[in-house]
Amino acid sequence: MPFAISPVVLEGIGVRLEPLCTNHAAELYAIGQEQDDWQYMPRGAFESLEDTHQWIEAAQQLAATGEHISFTIIDTHSNRVAGSSRYLSIRPAHKGLEIGYTWLGREFQRSHVNTAAKLCLLSQAFDTLKALRVELKCDSRNERSQAAITRLGATREGVFRKHMIVRNDFVRDSVYFSIIDSEWPHIKRRLRQQLDAQ
Numbered sequence: 001m002p003f004a005i006s007p008v009v010l011e012g013i014g015v016r017l018e019p020l021c022t023n024h025a026a027e028l029y030a031i032g033q034e035q036d037d038w039q040y041m042p043r044g045a046f047e048s049l050e051d052t053h054q055w056i057e058a059a060q061q062l063a064a065t066g067e068h069i070s071f072t073i074i075d076t077h078s079n080r081v082a083g084s085s086r087y088l089s090i091r092p093a094h095k096g097l098e099i100g101y102t103w104l105g106r107e108f109q110r111s112h113v114n115t116a117a118k119l120c121l122l123s124q125a126f127d128t129l130k131a132l133r134v135e136l137k138c139d140s141r142n143e144r145s146q147a148a149i150t151r152l153g154a155t156r157e158g159v160f161r162k163h164m165i166v167r168n169d170f171v172r173d174s175v176y177f178s179i180i181d182s183e184w185p186h187i188k189r190r191l192r193q194q195l196d197a198q
Contacts, residue, residue: 003092003129005069012120013195014077014112020059020070020084025052027081028072031105040139041103042166059086066090070101073117075108082108085117087125089135096133097125112198118152119191126184133180139166140173149177153187 007019018024029052032038038045046052062068070086083104090097099121104113125131136154138145150156154177163174179187 003095003131005066005087005090005092005097005129007063007069008124010071010120010124012116012123013192014075015082015116015120016074016076017071017085017117017120018074019063020056020072020086022053022056024072024081025049025056028052028056028084031081031083031107032103034106037103037106037109040142040145040166041101044167062088068101071117071121073104073108073113075111075113081105082113083117085121087121094133095129095131096135097129097131098135098137099125100137112195114148115152115191116195119188119195122152122179122184122191123188126179126181126188131181133178136177136179137174140175146175152179153183153190154179155183 010017026049029046029049032046032052035045046055059068059070063070067090068086068088070084072084073082074080075082083102085099085102088098088100099118122134125134136149138149140159157176157178160174160176162171164172166172
């Protein structure tokens, strides 16, 4: 089967991931204005509804070229937009990709949403696309994200030193994690058990 990624709706335990579109702009703007939530992201919080539209349109342009596939995360318990995540660094020849650019509104942090959304994205990658490897990375200063990625069951592979120049010209080190296909069945069972227990 070809490693062909396209925008799809992903249904999970307490979440639904829909292809990112401008219909989500108002709700994303409403939950995406806290600067602290964007501290380690490539950009800052949304400054206006127009700014949110521009962010969505930029993501859609990356989707059109196959570079990124972006999703809006919806909490199905409340039927509210909870945040966003995406596939990036898509490498069809090597059956690999990265999950990243994940952010959640304040109300949805430390809830079932991140684990459930990652389970959806990982299931699509490994079970449908037959990926061999899924990467996750974060700013080395972001200890909370490192802990969250570790809780998923990903293996910490190392640090890319002076990897990226981010906001305010800060030269960031990136911590890389991965999950590979042989690990996925065990990780999938454990994540489902975690979500069922919540």
